[in-house]
Structures are given as structure tokens and as C-alpha cells.
Amino acid sequence: MGTIVIYSSNTGFTEQYALELSERLSCPCVSLKKLGKAELGAYDRIIFGGWVMGNAIMGLDKLRDIATPDAVFAVGCTPPFEEVVASIREQNKLADTPLFYLEGGLRLDKLGLPQRMILKAVKKSTAKKSDRDRQGDFMVEMLGTSFDHSDKAQLEPLAEYAGTWN
Structure with a gap:
């Protein structure tokens, strides 16, 4: 049993972060498109990452149909303004689920x-x-x-949080 990183990416920023996170955590990483429901039984912790459009985290509802994430990261093109992050949390009904906002870019x-x-x-x-x-x-x-504001250092809080699971 362990952790898995699942992601939904549109232009590559979310995938980039997901792959880096899985490397840091030494755990598998899989695209939501390629995820088999049976696969999830082998993991006790799920980190989901999705890209943001109109404050909705793309792919989150699809994942929720089969599993509940233990942490979520949302990748958007705007800076991490408090009001944006609060709106994303509310719109996606994250309540107590830890949310980590990562700035990406636009391709x-x-x-x-x-x-x-x-x-x-x-x-x-x-x-x-x-x-x-x-x-x-x-x-x-x-x-x-087009611009790229992604920075692997933005993953630190999420990697530290997930590191407490082991």
C-alpha cells in the first residue's frame, strides 16, 4: 500500500508537476485517462492534480466517481491570489481536503x-x-x-504534506 499521483492535464503543466511530485515521493503517477478503477485498490493515499478552467478543477469529478482524493493540487495560469484559491476550494467542494494551488502558464x-x-x-x-x-x-x-510561470519549488508544501503519510 502506498501513494499514487493521478492527474488530468490539458497543455502539460499539470502533467509536469505530477511527474515531478511522483519522483519526489517515489510513487507511481498515472493520467486519469489511463487509470483503471481496479488499480486504485493497491493504494491507500491518492493525490489528484487537475488544471483549472473557470475555477473548476478539471477531472476532479470524474475521479470522485471512483475514489476520494486525500490531497488535491490545482494548476492555473493566474498567480495564487487568496481569493482565487478560496473560490477554487469552494467551487470544487473541497471542504477539509487539502488543496495546493500551483501556478502554471498558458501554451x-x-x-x-x-x-x-x-x-x-x-x-x-x-x-x-x-x-x-x-x-x-x-x-x-x-x-x-503564451507564458510559463511554473516552478518546481511550488511543490514543496505538497511534497512535505504527503511526506508525513509515510
Whole structure:
């Protein structure tokens, strides 16, 4: 029995973090797309990582259909503003489940046309607001460009937390 890292990634940032975390914890790492329900019986701890879209952690509900994660990491393109993290926690009904927010980035070349169009519309709509918050300012500045704000050091709190399980 041990720990497994399961992830859902869209442009690679979540996968990158999941692989690094599994290496640090010396445990298996598997994409949610390739996960077999029977596999989970061999593990007593599950760490789930998903990318964030509209404050929803993608893949979390699918995992919850078969298992309950012991910790969750969410990878988004905005900085870890307290209000963003609180909104992600609330929207995903995480209650007492430990949540770790990791900043990733945006790889426009990995997005399909519909996603790029949505981002363009969100940027345009947000730019028109006179009462933007910090997240809105960030979105206006950064959406529409590719960038990478990922940093393996952001995994430290999660790795330390999971290290207490052994």
C-alpha cells in the first residue's frame, strides 16, 4: 500500500508537476485517462492534480466517481491570489481536503480554436470592466500570450504534506 499521483492535464503543466511530485515521493503517477478503477485498490493515499478552467478543477469529478482524493493540487495560469484559491476550494467542494494551488502558464499552441476563442472573449470582456480585481488585471495583461510561470519549488508544501503519510 502506498501513494499514487493521478492527474488530468490539458497543455502539460499539470502533467509536469505530477511527474515531478511522483519522483519526489517515489510513487507511481498515472493520467486519469489511463487509470483503471481496479488499480486504485493497491493504494491507500491518492493525490489528484487537475488544471483549472473557470475555477473548476478539471477531472476532479470524474475521479470522485471512483475514489476520494486525500490531497488535491490545482494548476492555473493566474498567480495564487487568496481569493482565487478560496473560490477554487469552494467551487470544487473541497471542504477539509487539502488543496495546493500551483501556478502554471498558458501554451496557446496546445489549445484548440474553441479554447483560444473563449480566452479572447474573456480577455475582451474583462478589459471592459472598470472594477477589475487583481485576477482581472492579470487576465487582461496575459491572456492571448503564451507564458510559463511554473516552478518546481511550488511543490514543496505538497511534497512535505504527503511526506508525513509515510
